[in-house]
Amino acid sequence: MNNKILVTRSSMPDYEEYCEEIKELWDSHWLTNMGVKHQKFQAELETMLDVPHVTLYTNGHLALENVIAAMNLPRNGEVITTPFTFASTTHAIVRNGLIPVFCDIDPVDFTMDASKIESLITDKTCAIVPVHVYGNICNVEEIQRIADKYDLKVIYDAAHAFGVKYNGVSSACFGDASMFSFHATKVFNTIEGGAVCFKEDSLVQLLNDMKNFGIHGPESVEFVGGNAKMNEFQASMGLCNLRHLDEAIASRKNVVERYRSHLENVEGIQLSPVQKNVESNYAYFPVIFDEKKFGSSRNEVMAALAENGIGARKYFYPLTNTFECFHGQYDVNQTPVALHISKRVLTLPLYEELSLEDVDRICEVVLKCKK
Ligand code: T4K
Numbered sequence: 493m494n495n496k497i498l499v500t501r502s503s504m505p506d507y508e509e510y511c512e513e514i515k516e517l518w519d520s521h522w523l524t525n526m527g528v529k530h531q532k533f534q535a536e537l538e539t540m541l542d543v544p545h546v547t548l549y550t551n552g553h554l555a556l557e558n559v560i561a562a563m564n565l566p567r568n569g570e571v572i573t574t575p576f577t578f579a580s581t582t583h584a585i586v587r588n589g590l591i592p593v594f595c596d597i598d599p600v601d602f603t604m605d606a607s608k609i610e611s612l613i614t615d616k617t618c619a620i621v622p623v624h625v626y627g628n629i630c631n632v633e634e635i636q637r638i639a640d641k642y643d644l645k646v647i648y649d650a651a652h653a654f655g656v657k658y659n660g661v662s663s664a665c666f667g668d669a670s671m672f673s674f675h676a677t678k679v680f681n682t683i684e685g686g687a688v689c690f691k692e693d694s695l696v697q698l699l700n701d702m703k704n705f706g707i708h709g710p711e712s713v714e715f716v717g718g719n720a721k722m723n724e725f726q727a728s729m730g731l732c733n734l735r736h737l738d739e740a741i742a743s744r745k746n747v748v749e750r751y752r753s754h755l756e757n758v759e760g761i762q763l764s765p766v767q768k769n770v771e772s773n774y775a776y777f778p779v780i781f782d783e784k785k786f787g788s789s790r791n792e793v794m795a796a797l798a799e800n801g802i803g804a805r806k807y808f809y810p811l812t813n814t815f816e817c818f819h820g821q822y823d824v825n826q827t828p829v830a831l832h833i834s835k836r837v838l839t840l841p842l843y844e845e846l847s848l849e850d851v852d853r854i855c856e857v858v859l860k861c862k863k
Contacts, residue, residue, distance in 0.1 A: 496801040501843040502676040505732035513728040529727035541664040543689040547699040552673025552686030554720035556584040559669045559688045563645045569618035574604045575813040576830040577623045581649045582812035594813045596827040606634035619645040624653035627775035632666045657771040664689035679773045682730040740844045744774035754855035760786025777842045787863025809834040
């Protein structure tokens, strides 16, 4: 079927624009290791995100792993986090030798339920890693209050929240640091890519060294670092896509509004409301199906869409605290709201070029499932 609709589709600049951007790489032969495109892109992001420091990475996951490592947390320390996320969040914690402690989520915006954090704190708790899931902003004030009270680090997984503002403040500015993903499937992409944003000056050198094998100078390797550098082709894609970000977000807004016009106030369907005081990036369109009221389950709706060539996805099912790799280490009943939502959520197709006619077609298939 050639009119297949996938869950998302990368935003891309014109071919000529990208070719023009990468042309000088053929003159310089400088392809990676913090070249001119890397430097320019980093500076543009610092301005655009209104944050003192941005460090670029080859992907969002390594950005998160590196920034958690940079916080110098005690081995086997406990990190309060959410299971309603992509594998990356939990894996970044575990791969740093830390223990995730799962906090339940808010039933309306699906971010960490800040009212449940304090009851999870023990003398081993050292950090909180919340997720601005779907681009919904966490309760940043309450999380910071708790972090200050118990002397905890806060690292936001802001993979979904690039370009989002809360009370006029960029999502790059909360906590000790925030990580963005620039993966091909994101609102803003550098093919693969990611960034860490932060205010603390002393982190600049540390993060730069960590992503480059721990190499501090030509003859000085201060610690065992890895390789997580963004290359010049990725940075060039970022420079191009940044020029068109506002258009991309405006198109996504139209798509989301069209979805809402069809699906709001339908019995058995819960949508995630636009958060107060938040300038959204319209990253995802999650829909919660209540089988009893809607007449069809989430899986039945997904199958009906698939029959019509439409690829919706269960972001995020299964919960990370149920992954096989954790061998039943965590009790999923400790996060009942997350479990409930993950069994019912379906994210519908959303991307810059999705036509409003296609949104109408998708909603028609969804609403045909209502019994
Ligand atoms: N934290 C959170 C909360 C995250 O959601 C993610 C990533 C991370 C951390 C880690 O960031 P990165 O290290 O990835 O930068 C996708 C993405 O790979 C992943 O980046 C993303 N979250 C996750 C939610 O979704 P898949 O396995 O669902 O992707 P895939 O290959 O099935 O693609 C989905 C659709 O996107 C395709 O049907 C078509 C479209 N697509 C895909 C690719 C690869 C394109 O249009 N262009 C492409 O190049 O994981």
